[in-house]
Amino acid sequence: MDIPYTFNSILYATKAETSFENLFANYNLLQADAASHPLLVTASAVTLANLRDTPSGGxxxxxxxxxxxxxxxxxxxxxxxxxxxxxxx
Incomplete structure (x- = not known):
């Protein structure tokens, strides 16, 4: 995730293979759950808005x-x- 208005990126890792679609599904679950912490929902929304594909090479x-x-x-x-x-x- 590229952090807006900075030169920084945050990398997320999982133990199992995952996809952008999985992140969207988890975000939808967080939004639907009233017990979800607002900071987690906001961080997930910012992440989804700033997703970048993994560059090849380099x-x-x-x-x-x-x-x-x-x-x-x-x-x-x-x-x-x-x-x-x-x-x-």
Missing amino acids: RVYTDDWAPVEAVTNDMILRFILGGGAESLQ
């Missing part, structure tokens, strides 16, 4: 196999020091 960064924070920090610094921050204004 790098996959996970904390157990890559220095995610160091690579991310390096990318941000290169962007800022390379003049990229001005393009955001």
Whole structure:
């Protein structure tokens, strides 16, 4: 899920194979259940509105196999020091 108005994404994982359709079905169940916490319903709605397909190829960064924070920090610094921050204004 791409978080609106940020450079961040949240990755969700499951133990079993799943699909976008499964997420939609679970969201519908949450909406129908009066006991569902409003924050969970809202987070699910934002997730559904910002779904992205998994890109093919490229790098996959996970904390157990890559220095995610160091690579991310390096990318941000290169962007800022390379003049990229001005393009955001």
